Amino acid sequence: MSDIIFSQSSPDKPKATTKPSISSGAQNILAAAEELFAQQGYSSISINAIAKQAGVSKANVFHHFETKEMLYMAVLQNASTEMSDLIAELDSGNGSASQQIGHYARQHLQNLFDKARVTQLILRELQQGDKDESFQLVRNTLNKNFTSIVNIIKKFQERGEFRQDIEAAMIATVLIGCNLFYFQTHSVLDSFPELAFAKDPDNYCKQLTDILLRGIENKNAEDRGSS
Amino acid sequence: MSDIIFSQSSPDKPKATTKPSISSGAQNILAAAEELFAQQGYSSISINAIAKQAGVSKANVFHHFETKEMLYMAVLQNASTEMSDLIAELDSGNGSASQQIGHYARQHLQNLFDKARVTQLILRELQQGDKDESFQLVRNTLNKNFTSIVNIIKKFQERGEFRQDIEAAMIATVLIGCNLFYFQTHSVLDSFPELAFAKDPDNYCKQLTDILLRGIENKNAEDRGSS
């Protein structure tokens, strides 16, 4: 199903339509900056590199963004918005609790790869932990993201389908943590023979949800109760 | 138990005894570089900053390490060794499978924090994914790390204590992935009210292993088999 991990759907085109307020010149720069910052981080990317990638002059970058810092913030802002949009569209489908969680996990993982640059930008921010302004942005985005899945889980807990002696947030953590770990390590899977099975993200996701669901389903408790 | 997440035991002093081959001058620089690179990454740390932190002249840094790149490699080498040593000492205790896994998870998380700088360095490398030489180092270290826990799990699978229809590597992934996720996000826990429970790493670890163990224990299968 997935040839090179994921069919990396081109995610850049629709931007222009969603954000018509920013000139196309600025959009070019923003896109170039996003790509480079995601790949290499803030400090190792020069305005010159961004200008070249965007096909404009260095001065033009400063014409659109006051400072490098502000360009970075704009990139982050953009990324956060994209991420939020994506989460808003996240749909846990309908069906049993198990099916919904499985669907959600798979879709979440897909999103990480579809918006790989955004994901990387956010992971970078997570690792810094100090930069004041930029951090706020990311934190809020993550919070939104996180709350969305937590609420779904809580719903199932209230319905009695999931154990209630486990924090919903903990369950969400396992789901998101493992998906992020997969995203971070997928490029290195070749060197881990033990992880060969994980080259197919579908397979990975299936096994993850298998463990997770069995670990949290109330069915087990019933089984025990019956004993 | 843990005031600020973990009592961050000072991990730098014993180095001199374990590695007497490197002069103390070089060791100072190495330690300074490790700290700064871990905090801020490669490109945003200048040799000047490292020199100041180490209390030596800029030129002296180049006396001991030919280039900034080579200093970074030495730091990484050092970190990988430390990490490997730590893993070698990882002890899954004795007791039931559940207890051993629980013990291992807790100890592993503790190690991440005890060697926070090393952990950060390696996470940074994971995120880059292209740098040839430096990457090899980290990959090997991770591989060793990973294999260690996979083997423990396989043992329990063979004994029939854990399900065999789940890849041992997948189980290890959940354990390590969640621990790393915790490490990466713990500085931001304050902003996530849902995750308040996780401020205590013991609590986090307990809930994680609770889910994980229930998800993989063979007991459940037996229960089902009896139904």
Next chain:
Amino acid sequence: MSDIIFSQSSPDKPKATTKPSISSGAQNILAAAEELFAQQGYSSISINAIAKQAGVSKANVFHHFETKEMLYMAVLQNASTEMSDLIAELDSGNGSASQQIGHYARQHLQNLFDKARVTQLILRELQQGDKDESFQLVRNTLNKNFTSIVNIIKKFQERGEFRQDIEAAMIATVLIGCNLFYFQTHSVLDSFPELAFAKDPDNYCKQLTDILLRGIENKNAEDRGSS
């Protein structure tokens, strides 16, 4: 006639008209670099020195020339072009073979001093003999220079005015070699009492051509033949 060896006619002003393609900023830098490189050589001249001489900032030098090496190449390119232009204008006058050679020798010597900086740059390159790219340039220029005089001599050989049992190139070598030697040593003439006569380049040139012509004129051969 020559106060301090030669009236060193200012050779920099016309450049702007002959090479309008290069901005005046770059021209300033190029001129400064030419002067300093000619005086002191490549390695002992810093970009800082060039910037100061040109009245611009160090960074501005790199705005116009990517590296010090490339600036040097541009200087050499410029010098080679100037030299070629000069040679193209070299005019052996009209009159007897003797007069033409005498005229040529004197004019060639004059050129060496008029374009003293260019001459020095080329002599320096001759001495290195390894630098790939820069050397090609100089070699080509010298070749052109050399061929020009060789052809004149060949003409006279064909007319029977000069001996044909001597290579034209050898005759050219004497002419150019002695002129270059004069150029290289003129600053030290004071310390060589024997060479006092040579302080006047006209005198030097007259004596040189006197020897040379008598050595190559066919007239002598005829005299002998008649005996």
Next chain:
Amino acid sequence: MSDIIFSQSSPDKPKATTKPSISSGAQNILAAAEELFAQQGYSSISINAIAKQAGVSKANVFHHFETKEMLYMAVLQNASTEMSDLIAELDSGNGSASQQIGHYARQHLQNLFDKARVTQLILRELQQGDKDESFQLVRNTLNKNFTSIVNIIKKFQERGEFRQDIEAAMIATVLIGCNLFYFQTHSVLDSFPELAFAKDPDNYCKQLTDILLRGIENKNAEDRGSS
């Protein structure tokens, strides 16, 4: 006779015997410095490079020579002495004036190549023309060199074998100038098809003396006198 220009006889060994006052350690350094300075000039050669070439530590260089400048002076001093020794041994043979000049020219050219490093060092100094102390040394050496050949020529002029209306120093200049020019350009002869004949230095020397002698011999004057 000459395969690759000249059979470059190893000229370094006898030094130890001629200068037993200097320790062998210092001699190593001196030899290394001579080679490198001759090849690349003063400023582009670092003490480090010299130390490596000599197989000693950088500090050891300063143990033997107070400063880089003083090491350079020692190299120059050494070179000047070698050159003087060589000139003192220069032997114009016995035979006719023509033969003696021819012999001298050939031997002088041979010396330039045998002591190529020394020759290069001195040519470099000639090109600088400002460095106070170092220059004195070279000037004196050249003066001695020059006077030696001038005196030989004067002898023949007095005997009436050479014209007296030409300065002896001018004749010497042609001889030395052309030989030095040959030395400076021999590495580039390949690219000058016209100069193919000069690949054999014997041939070059023969043609040079042919021209020179015919240009200065008094025989010609006699011929004219008879007309």
Next chain:
DNA sequence: CATGAATGAGGTTTCATTCAT
């Protein structure tokens, strides 16, 4: 005699930024 450690000064080059056009 010989060396490794250490350093201040200075080298080339890069960077973010400004400004006139």
Next chain:
DNA sequence: TATGAATGAAACCTCATTCAT
């Protein structure tokens, strides 16, 4: 809107030199 010219600051790195051993 867009750019080339210009620059001060700071990056990495080299250099000649000193000193303790």
